[in-house]
Amino acid sequence: MIKLAPSILAADFNRLGEQISIVEEAGANYLHIDVMDGNFVPSISFGMPVIASIRKKSKLIFDVHLMIEEPIRYLEVFKEAGADIITVHVEACQDLHKTLTQIKKLGLKAGVTLNPETSLERLGHVLGIVDMVLIMSVKPGFGGQSFLPETLDKIINLKKIAVQNGFNFDIEVDGGITKANVIDVLKAGANVIVSGTSVFGGNIKENVTDYQNIFAEFKQGIS
């Protein structure tokens, strides 16, 4: 199944609860939640209290992308706040295998991600244990950037590795995705689409519906 994960980084924080209800009712599958520490990435977003607060309001799967150094220190508190999936950066973990194992021991889905300039080879030793691989299609830290086209080859290569080895992790892609370029991302092999600006900018309900229609047409084309 192809899933849409609206990124709340692009939401209007003054109306956050209301906008989450709109994406949920319109048929979004996940809620993508970007946590930034001002250290691993230059910006600071929000943390556990915000997640705990929106958890009370939403039944969506909370897909928490930790752009923080040594996330192993915070896994339990993000679980308590309401995370369902926790994704960590290969560049931010001293012991990536241990960090991912710890996420799974907590009963959560474990995701791993890498910056656009980082090679897939860095993930070789963990691809057999993860539930999701997140391919960053912009430099992490800010919403509203343009999609990096060289990312498409990375998705294609990752999909090949998955098929050749019988891995069944999800392939999520995040950054600069629009209704115009999402088909290329799907064709490359992604099945979880993160979008901030192109969901929360303009008519949110219509944007979610448009994405779900594009996904349905794409699936019809390949079935």
Ligand SMILES: O=C(CO)[C@@H](O)[C@H](O)COP(=O)(O)O
């Ligand atoms: O993690 C990030 C940025 O670091 C992304 O989740 C962005 O928030 C995606 O936003 P758009 O590029 O769709 O505006």
